[in-house]
Amino acid sequence: xxxxxxxNCAETDLTADFRDQFxxxxxxxxxxxxxEEKLGSLYRAGGRIVGGVYIGKGQEAFxxxxxxxxxxxxxxxxxxxxxQAGRIAYGEPILDCVRTYLxxxxxxxxxxxxxxxxxxxxxxxxxxxxxxxxxxSVVAGGLFARRQAGTLGDSxxxxxxxxxxxSTGAFHEGLNMAAVEKLxxxxxxxxxxxxxxxxxxxxxxxxxLVDRAAGYGIEGVSVDATDxxxxxxxxxxxxxRARSGGGPQMIVGTLLRLAGHGEHDDASYIxxxxxxxxxxxxxxxxxxxxxxxxxxxxxxxxxxxxxxxxLNVDQTIxxxxxxxxxxxxxxxxxALSSADLVEGQHEA
Amino acid sequence: MSITYLEAIRExxxxxxxxxxxxFLYGQDIATFGGAFKATKNLSKEFPNxxxxxxxxxxxxxxxxxxxxxxxxxxxxxxxxxxxxSVGFNQIVNQAATLYWxxxxxxxxxxxxPSGGTAGSGPFHSQSMEAIYAHYPGLVxxxxxxxxxxxxxxxxxxxxxxxxxxxxxxFLYYHxxxxxxxxxxxxxxxxRIARPGRHATIVTYSAMVHEALRAAEExxxxxxxxxxxxxxxxxxxxxxxILASVARTGRLLALGEAFPWGxxxxxxIARVTTEGFHLLDAPPMRLNSKDTPIPYHPNxxxxxxxxxxxxxxxxxxxxxx
Numbered sequence: 001x002x003x004x005x006x007x008n009c010a011e012t013d014l015t016a017d018f019r020d021q022f023x024x025x026x027x028x029x030x031x032x033x034x035x036e037e038k039l040g041s042l043y044r045a046g047g048r049i050v051g052g053v054y055i056g057k058g059q060e061a062f063x064x065x066x067x068x069x070x071x072x073x074x075x076x077x078x079x080x081x082x083x084q085a086g087r088i089a090y091g092e093p094i095l096d097c098v099r100t101y102l103x104x105x106x107x108x109x110x111x112x113x114x115x116x117x118x119x120x121x122x123x124x125x126x127x128x129x130x131x132x133x134x135x136x137s138v139v140a141g142g143l144f145a146r147r148q149a150g151t152l153g154d155s156x157x158x159x160x161x162x163x164x165x166x167s168t169g170a171f172h173e174g175l176n177m178a179a180v181e182k183l184x185x186x187x188x189x190x191x192x193x194x195x196x197x198x199x200x201x202x203x204x205x206x207x208x209l210v211d212r213a214a215g216y217g218i219e220g221v222s223v224d225a226t227d228x229x230x231x232x233x234x235x236x237x238x239x240x241r242a243r244s245g246g247g248p249q250m251i252v253g254t255l256l257r258l259a260g261h262g263e264h265d266d267a268s269y270i271x272x273x274x275x276x277x278x279x280x281x282x283x284x285x286x287x288x289x290x291x292x293x294x295x296x297x298x299x300x301x302x303x304x305x306x307x308x309x310x311l312n313v314d315q316t317i318x319x320x321x322x323x324x325x326x327x328x329x330x331x332x333x334x335a336l337s338s339a340d341l342v343e344g345q346h347e348a
Numbered sequence: 349m350s351i352t353y354l355e356a357i358r359e360x361x362x363x364x365x366x367x368x369x370x371x372f373l374y375g376q377d378i379a380t381f382g383g384a385f386k387a388t389k390n391l392s393k394e395f396p397n398x399x400x401x402x403x404x405x406x407x408x409x410x411x412x413x414x415x416x417x418x419x420x421x422x423x424x425x426x427x428x429x430x431x432x433x434s435v436g437f438n439q440i441v442n443q444a445a446t447l448y449w450x451x452x453x454x455x456x457x458x459x460x461x462p463s464g465g466t467a468g469s470g471p472f473h474s475q476s477m478e479a480i481y482a483h484y485p486g487l488v489x490x491x492x493x494x495x496x497x498x499x500x501x502x503x504x505x506x507x508x509x510x511x512x513x514x515x516x517x518x519f520l521y522y523h524x525x526x527x528x529x530x531x532x533x534x535x536x537x538x539x540r541i542a543r544p545g546r547h548a549t550i551v552t553y554s555a556m557v558h559e560a561l562r563a564a565e566e567x568x569x570x571x572x573x574x575x576x577x578x579x580x581x582x583x584x585x586x587x588x589x590i591l592a593s594v595a596r597t598g599r600l601l602a603l604g605e606a607f608p609w610g611x612x613x614x615x616x617i618a619r620v621t622t623e624g625f626h627l628l629d630a631p632p633m634r635l636n637s638k639d640t641p642i643p644y645h646p647n648x649x650x651x652x653x654x655x656x657x658x659x660x661x662x663x664x665x666x667x668x669x
Contacts, residue, residue: 076415113450121418121453129442137408138443141415141423148372148397148421170438173408180403335445335485337454337509341537343584344485 004210006222007237009229019296021232025068025089026287027305029060029228032085033284034309035094038317039101043263048321050103051114056082058226058258059190061283064089065231066158066188066251069239076142078126078135078159081116082190082257086160092125098316104323111326132165136174136187143183152184154243160188163203164195166212175248179216184242186235187250190225192257193279197269210252218248225253226279228287256280349528354521356495356529357387357460360502361424365395368422371506373399374409375426375460384428385462385521406436413457414443422456422506430461430515431475444511445486454509458502463491463515464555464605467649471641474649476554476604479611481513482583488512489583490536493557495526497580504536512536517555524558539586541593545575548599548666551590551616553579556603556654563659572667582612590616591624598629599666605653608636630669635662 036055043053056063059082067089070077077090088094099107100118109118109127119127126142128135139157146152165171166189178185189209193200206212213220219241223234231253238249256279260267274280291297297305334342351359364371373388379401382389392399402409406427413423427433433440440459447455465474482489488510492498498516505512534540542557543564550560557578564574577593579585594600600620602613613634620632637653654662 109450110452117450119451121447121451126415126418127447127451129446131438131442134407134411134439134443137405137411137439138415138418140408141412141417142419143415144412145416145419145421145423148416149370149419169435170407170411173403173405174411177403177405177408177412335449336488337448338488341488341508341510341584 004208004213004220004222007230007234008224009227009233013229013233014294018232019294021068022228022287023291023296025064025228025232026291027309028064028068028089029085029284029287030305031094031309031312032056032060032064032088035097035313036084038313040263042317049101053101053263054081054116054261055259055263056084058255058283059192060085061228061231061287062188062190062223062225062253062255063160065228065235066160066186069235070158071155073124074153074155076124076126076139076155076157078128078139078157080128080132080135080160080162080165082162082192083160087125090125094313094316095320096120098320099323102320103325104320105326106320106323131170132161133168133170133174135159136161136171137177140174140178140181140183140185143185144181147183156184156186156239156242158186158188160190162195163189163191163193163200163209164198166209167203175216178248179218182247184245185248186238186242187248189250189252191252191254193274194257194267194270196261196265208252210250213250216248218250219246220250220252222252222254225255226281226283226286228283229290254279255283258282350525351495351529352522353495353498353516353524354385354387356499357502357516358389358391359529360499361388361391362394363503364424364506365391365398368506370420370422371398371424372416372421373424373426374402374413376402376404376428378426383426385518387460388426406432407439410436410439410459411443413459414439414447414455417455417457418447418453422458424458424460424506426460427462429473430463430477431472433459433461433477440481440487440511440513441484445484447486448510449486455511456509458505458512458514460514460516462518464517464519465642465649465653466519467646468644469518469642470644474642476515476606478513478515478582479606482612482615486511487583488536488581489515490581491515491553491579493517493520493554493578493580495524496530499529500532501536501580508536515554519555534580536581537584537586539580539589540578541575541589542578543574543576545573546597547572547574548601548663549575549577549593549597550601550603550659550663551577551579551593552603553582553612554605556605559654559656559659560603562656563663566656566660567663572663574663585615585619587619587623590620591627594620594624594627598627600628600632601659601662601666602632602634603654603659604636606636608634608639611636630666633662633666635659
């Protein structure tokens with residue numbers, strides 16, 4: 001059986017353009033990591049964050065390598081739970097993130113939805129719902145409508161999911177539809193080995209998730225998701241194929257989630273053996289070492305970058321902390337845009 | 349020259365496609381084949397590249413419509429049978445229904461649901477889903493009972509900037525004819541007095557409007573005049589018109605073809621008893637189908653759902669109180 005190719009980055013791929021993108025993506029990863037650490041500590045301190053905190057520690061390289069390829073405002077991006085780094089790389093300001101976590105009225109969701117359930121659909125950034133798999137067809141629909149209207153051009157769509165989400169009917173329906181319509185969509189699958197606590201062995205029975213691509217008649221590649229260089233190479237190629245009419249592209253990245261499902265989860269179900277394997281490498285440390293080894297950064301650059309990022313995060317959180325919470329008396333409680341058709345506003 | 353309920357649905361889609369290039373049709377077998385019930389017959393010929401066959405994927409069909417709506421399209425999705433929309437339930441109630449509330453981006457999609465029973469259709473091709481969807485905030489649920497409403501309410505639905513569940517009744521497809529489509533009179537959200545009366549009110553919708561009207565004819569022979577209110581849309585529900593009718597008659601029969609537990613008839617009675625208890629001269633009554641899956645054989649099916657004679661029987665009990 002011919003298996004789908006696996007992507008590795010060779011030394012010959014390291015052009016100046018690649019170096020610039022690598023360093024830019026690394027900065028996005030670092031910002032995501034620092035931001036999420038801060039959100040985690042705010043959560044543990046209690047009182048400030050409503051609901052849970054869901055972080056992408058260990059998935060930053062894979063997530064940001066996709067986000068950085070997308071053109072904000074023209075490409076459609078449907079990020080999922082562990083895509084803070086991808087969101088930043090796409091161009092979502094971290095203000096949107098902090099405002100949504102803190103539930104302020106100033107955020108894009110105005111306190112009506114929280115944490116990772118945020119977006120600005122009119123600007124190409126879809127707002128996920130919790131039902132896994134369901135965004136794939138929505139991204140596809142956006143591309144479909146643009147093709148209908150003649151405005152698609154070379155814009156593409158992208159969405160991501162984990163190994164667990166690939167078991168849903170919605171994922172299969174959406175992927176099949178996107179394939180039938182030959183839409184320019186990137187489907188990024190972070191195989192982080194555990195769907196909440198359920199291991200791969202209880203999630204799917206095929207050898208590698210990327211083998212599924214063939215079943216839908218689309219291209220698929222595997223990549224070591226702890227290695228930013230390989231991720232960038234894979235997503236660059238997939239995005240280029242999608243932009244030039246190659247149809248849906250699936251990329252499966254192998255890694256281990258380096259945190260719990262959410263900050264409430266200590267991930268004690270992950271065995272020590274897994275924690276010591278190659279897929280448990282920290283993608284941020286791997287990327288850092290790669291940049292240092294190639295002379296693309298030195299330790300001073302790293303220290304300055306860290307200081308800058310921490311300042312940015314602290315200032316953002318302090319700014320948002322002083323912003324107003326939603327006021328139930330000013331809320332219009334309308335779930336329909338047609339105000340004349342709204343029900344349930346009667347006083348009891 | 350006459351037009352059927354089904355032809356009115358086709359004509360409305362023709363008009364919607366003609367009026368607005370942002371409208372497109374997506375559903376199973378709707379292009380060349382013209383749809384399982386021929387509701388889109390010839391539309392792909394008249395609007396090539398605007399009418400598309402979908403894979404058998406109700407979830408993806410609705411998700412796709414939501415994504416398209418965000419980009420400014422106004423898709424009309426055809427569910428082959430309302431029953432099958434259960435596969436797309438998540439996208440309807442969680443994706444489409446919450447989009448505006450969460451993001452302030454309107455979601456102008458219309459989902460056509462061939463609803464209700466016909467003889468021999470059985471448990472999976474006869475269901476009425478309106479109450480299921482009406483339960484969820486963020487959706488508008490329309491249930492046209494006349495050729496006129498089939499036409500105008502579909503055009504209204506497409507123009508509305510919110511997701512509309514358009515429940516068209518399969519029994520009415522060929523059984524209901526009009527000489528022509530009349531003028532646009534009532535907007536979505538307003539009920540219609542289908543027949544005025546003063547002894548009792550039947551509040552109903554969709555195909556049951558016609559059973560109710562026949563039952564009212566029967567009661568006329570006994571000297572009773574029965575008012576029939578056609579809700580037209582079950583959400584929003586025109587509570588004012590219902591209460592005004594009950595104020596005139598003092599008696600209420602809430603009638604629906606759907607399963608009895610909860611649902612539209614329960615909602616009607618809840619509204620009348622909480623907001624108009626003092627208007628009632630008798631306990632309100634409700635009549636629905638039986639609480640079983642919908643049977644296959646016509647003998648069983650006819651006894652499963654309300655009919656003219658069971659409605660007339662219920663009215664007599666209501667009037668005797």
